[in-house]
Amino acid sequence: MSYILAALKKSEQERDRLEGGNSLPSDNSMPSDASIISNEDDAKSNSAVLIGILSLVLLIFLFAFLWFKSTDDRLSEKVNIEPEVVEKNTSPPSVTPIVPIAVKEVSVKKVAVAESFIAESKVEIEPKVEIEPKIEAEVEVIGIEQGNPAQLSKVPSISVTSHIYSSQATRRSIVVNDQRLVEGDFVANQVQIKEITSQGMILEVDGLLFAVNRSRGWNR
Numbered sequence: 001m002s003y004i005l006a007a008l009k010k011s012e013q014e015r016d017r018l019e020g021g022n023s024l025p026s027d028n029s030m031p032s033d034a035s036i037i038s039n040e041d042d043a044k045s046n047s048a049v050l051i052g053i054l055s056l057v058l059l060i061f062l063f064a065f066l067w068f069k070s071t072d073d074r075l076s077e078k079v080n081i082e083p084e085v086v087e088k089n090t091s092p093p094s095v096t097p098i099v100p101i102a103v104k105e106v107s108v109k110k111v112a113v114a115e116s117f118i119a120e121s122k123v124e125i126e127p128k129v130e131i132e133p134k135i136e137a138e139v140e141v142i143g144i145e146q147g148n149p150a151q152l153s154k155v156p157s158i159s160v161t162s163h164i165y166s167s168q169a170t171r172r173s174i175v176v177n178d179q180r181l182v183e184g185d186f187v188a189n190q191v192q193i194k195e196i197t198s199q200g201m202i203l204e205v206d207g208l209l210f211a212v213n214r215s216r217g218w219n220r
Contacts, residue, residue, distance in 0.1 A: 007050045014046055141202055144210040144218050151205045156188050158218040165198045172196040174214070 144155065162175035173182050174196050186192050187203065194204040200214035212218055 007046075007053055011046050011050055139207065139209050141209040141211050144203070144212050147208065147210050151208055152220070154188065154205055155191050155203065155210070155218060155220070157220050158187065158212055160200065160212070160214045160217050163200065163214045165196060174201055
C-alpha cells in the first residue's frame with residue numbers, strides 16, 4: 001500500500017508541476033518543444049507505472065480471493081465426504097476375580113451323658129391293667145304266663161291301651177294302666193320295662209325277662 005500511495009503522490013506532484021508550467025506567461029518563460037516533450041514522456045511513464053501497480057494489486061487481490069475460496073470449497077467437500085469415525089471401546093469387560101472366602105468351621109461339642117445318670121434314672125411303668133369285659137349271660141325271654149309264681153306275684157295286672165313302637169328307642173312309648181311309660185320306667189316295685197317291642201313289651205323281674213303282649217296284657 002505504501003508503494004501505491006507514493007506513486008499517487010508523485011503523480012499528483014507531476015500534474016501540479018505541469019499545470020504550473022502552463023500558467024506562466026508565454027512571452028519570456030515559454031519552454032522549448034524539447035522540454036515539453038520530455039515532460040509529456042515523464043507523465044506517460046508515471047501513468048504507466050501507476051496503472052501497472054494498480055493492475056498488480058488487483059491481480060494480487062483476485063488471486064488471494066480465488067485461493068481462499070478454493071480452499072474453503074475443498075475443506076467443505078472434505079467435511080461432507082469423509083464420515084465421522086466414532087471409535088468404540090471394544091475392550092473386554094473387566095472380570096472381577098473371585099476371592100475364596102475362608103469358612104470357619106464350627107466345632108460342635110458332643111455332650112457326654114454320664115452313665116451313672118442314665119443308670120440312676122428309672123422309668124416307672126405302670127402295670128397294664130386289663131379290664132375284662134363284663135359278659136352278661138343271656139337271659140331267656142319267656143311269656144309272662146310261663147313265669148314262676150314267686151316272681152309273678154310281684155307283677156300287678158297289666159292293661160295296655162296305647163303302644164308306640166319305633167326303630168329309635170327314644171321314640172318308643174306304651175300306656176300301661178293309664179300311665180304313659182318308656183323303656184326303663186317301673187310298672188311296679190321291682191317290675192321294670194326292659195324293652196318296648198313291636199308286639200308289646202319285655203318286663204324284668206328279679207333278673208328274669210317276661211314278654212307281655214299288648215293285646216292280651218296280664219291278669220293275676
